[in-house]
Amino acid sequence: MTNSGKTKARGLDRAFDILDHLCQAGAPQRPIEIAEAIRAPKSSIYDLVALLVASSVLEKIDGDGRVFLGPKLNFWSINYQKHFDLGSTVRPILQRITERTKETSQLCTLDGNKYYVAMMNEGSRPFRISAEIGERVPIPWTASGRLLLSHMSDQEILDFIPQEDFELPDGSRLDPADFLMSVRQAQDEKFFDFDSIADTFTHCFAAPVFGHDTVCRHTLCIIAPKEDAATHYDDYKNALKDGADLLAAKLLSGK
Amino acid sequence: MTNSGKTKARGLDRAFDILDHLCQAGAPQRPIEIAEAIRAPKSSIYDLVALLVASSVLEKIDGDGRVFLGPKLNFWSINYQKHFDLGSTVRPILQRITERTKETSQLCTLDGNKYYVAMMNEGSRPFRISAEIGERVPIPWTASGRLLLSHMSDQEILDFIPQEDFELPDGSRLDPADFLMSVRQAQDEKFFDFDSIADTFTHCFAAPVFGHDTVCRHTLCIIAPKEDAATHYDDYKNALKDGADLLAAKLLSGK
DNA sequence: AAATGGATTCCGGTATACCGGAATATTGAC
DNA sequence: GTCAATATTCCGGTATACCGGAATCCATTT
Numbered sequence: 363m364t365n366s367g368k369t370k371a372r373g374l375d376r377a378f379d380i381l382d383h384l385c386q387a388g389a390p391q392r393p394i395e396i397a398e399a400i401r402a403p404k405s406s407i408y409d410l411v412a413l414l415v416a417s418s419v420l421e422k423i424d425g426d427g428r429v430f431l432g433p434k435l436n437f438w439s440i441n442y443q444k445h446f447d448l449g450s451t452v453r454p455i456l457q458r459i460t461e462r463t464k465e466t467s468q469l470c471t472l473d474g475n476k477y478y479v480a481m482m483n484e485g486s487r488p489f490r491i492s493a494e495i496g497e498r499v500p501i502p503w504t505a506s507g508r509l510l511l512s513h514m515s516d517q518e519i520l521d522f523i524p525q526e527d528f529e530l531p532d533g534s535r536l537d538p539a540d541f542l543m544s545v546r547q548a549q550d551e552k553f554f555d556f557d558s559i560a561d562t563f564t565h566c567f568a569a570p571v572f573g574h575d576t577v578c579r580h581t582l583c584i585i586a587p588k589e590d591a592a593t594h595y596d597d598y599k600n601a602l603k604d605g606a607d608l609l610a611a612k613l614l615s616g617k
Numbered sequence: 618m619t620n621s622g623k624t625k626a627r628g629l630d631r632a633f634d635i636l637d638h639l640c641q642a643g644a645p646q647r648p649i650e651i652a653e654a655i656r657a658p659k660s661s662i663y664d665l666v667a668l669l670v671a672s673s674v675l676e677k678i679d680g681d682g683r684v685f686l687g688p689k690l691n692f693w694s695i696n697y698q699k700h701f702d703l704g705s706t707v708r709p710i711l712q713r714i715t716e717r718t719k720e721t722s723q724l725c726t727l728d729g730n731k732y733y734v735a736m737m738n739e740g741s742r743p744f745r746i747s748a749e750i751g752e753r754v755p756i757p758w759t760a761s762g763r764l765l766l767s768h769m770s771d772q773e774i775l776d777f778i779p780q781e782d783f784e785l786p787d788g789s790r791l792d793p794a795d796f797l798m799s800v801r802q803a804q805d806e807k808f809f810d811f812d813s814i815a816d817t818f819t820h821c822f823a824a825p826v827f828g829h830d831t832v833c834r835h836t837l838c839i840i841a842p843k844e845d846a847a848t849h850y851d852d853y854k855n856a857l858k859d860g861a862d863l864l865a866a867k868l869l870s871g872k
Numbered sequence: 873a874a875a876t877g878g879a880t881t882c883c884g885g886t887a888t889a890c891c892g893g894a895a896t897a898t899t900g901a902c
Numbered sequence: 903g904t905c906a907a908t909a910t911t912c913c914g915g916t917a918t919a920c921c922g923g924a925a926t927c928c929a930t931t932t
Contacts, residue, residue, distance in 0.1 A: 625917060
């Protein structure tokens with residue numbers, strides 16, 4: 363993963379691999395399970411897990427040696443958020459969008475070369491759509507992904523996305539050239555929407571939140587049943603764009 | 618800091634020191650500032666900062682080489698919170714407390730041997746009391762601190778708290794023996810309140826949130842002007858205790 | 873009990889991460 | 903422009919972190 367050749371891997375990288383793996387696993391694991399999943403030497407992982415537990419970056423969950431993400435991560439993240447004030451800035455904006463549209467709204471962003479939902483405000487619908495919070499999803503599967511990559515060149519995008527991520531959940535393959543076109547379309551219109559590819563009955567909308575360098579750092583998005591998406595298309599689009607513009611302004615003004 | 622002797626420090630520890638230092642600094646810094654603050658070799662810090670930036674654990678903030686906590690921390694923390702569901706569980710409880718008391722309410726916990734405010738719900742008062750979110754504060758300065766240590770023995774507590782943390786902000790020194798007594802009192806009553814030591818006109822209340830092992834993992838607390846604290850003493854106390862019990866129940870039931 | 877299978881700890885060699893110090897780049901003052 | 907002061911990069915030696923493999927521990931089964 364981090365280490366493909368014949369050489370030793372750095373402890374830092376291994377440690378971060380452990381954290382990322384536990385995010386993906388979504389549940390406490392034993393050192394040996396982690397080692398196998400990461401494809402890392404067992405003895406190294408035992409060492410590292412002990413170190414990470416000692417510094418509360420990981421936490422012992424049960425008496426059987428299972429560990430999970432620890433409170434130290436929360437501490438660092440709170441300080442991160444204090445600076446960018448994401449939490450308290452975004453929440454009311456999502457609530458406003460859900461109020462206007464009745465749909466579940468989300469703040470999305472990238473982690474490495476994957477997309478994930480960073481914050482979610484559930485709508486009133488009885489059924490629940492969309493990915494779990496914090497779950498990493500291939501970028502081409504998402505409307506937001508088009509926007510989040512739009513500052514990159516075609517070549518950069520192709521280098522950035524793992525080949526296998528063009529395989530859609532239904533087993534078909536998305537043509538990278540088509541994907542690039544949709545990225546450019548999203549870039550031009552500063553908006554993107556399409557029928558979901560995770561299911562057959564919903565439609566995704568996404569609006570970009572630009573940082574100071576005109577790079578799309580986040581998106582606001584909603585996922586709605588197709589019929590509602592069609593009848594309220596302009597309402598939904600405007601609700602998202604308004605929210606995204608407001609959010610960008612607040613983030614840029616430093617408050 | 619991490620390394621006092623003559624030996625090399627581990628990269629992991631240095632990296633975590635960097636993160637903790639940036640939390641404390643509260644603002645982006647250059648590698649060299651970090652190195653001096655941490656008392657670490659410059660060349661090592663340059664190396665590490667580059668590594669951490671590459672993995673988005675740190676983030677380049679400006680063109681002058683300044684870095685700050687990065688989005689990767691947020692990603693990990695979101696997954697941490699998904700598991701323990703702190704965010705969405707605690708928020709409404711704090712809101713309820715603030716509703717009942719009109720005061721600012723907080724969720725507090727430990728990071729290492731320091732206290733910090735993990736979540737805050739501001740009351741309606743025109744002036745603002747209490748520490749910043751995420752700011753590390755000596756445990757003896759806080760009402761919550763008494764509860765958060767109450768599972769430890771006297772000796773463990775004395776070993777745990779740095780000597781200098783008994784120096785109060787007004788320059789006077791708290792007798793460790795007195796502190797231990799107040800810890801035991803808090804333990805017996807499952808509650809603690811006292812006149813603030815950070816100022817002369819407020820009173821702090823704290824109620825413990827117990828984990829599955831009857832260890833006090835968090836506290837709920839409020840800080841109120843002395844007169845209000847006196848006239849509404851029972852109201853405030855009950856609001857906090859109700860909230861804390863409710864929170865403990867929710868956390869233990871896994872939802 | 874004995875045996876089996878797996879998890880965890882222990883241990884020693886070696887690749888390399890860490891660090892001191894020198895070289896170079898950058899900034900700002902004059 | 904020159905110079906001084908500071909920040910950053912470069913480089914090589916050595917302490918040690920990483921890792922393979924063996925030993926030990928711990929449940930379960932026979």
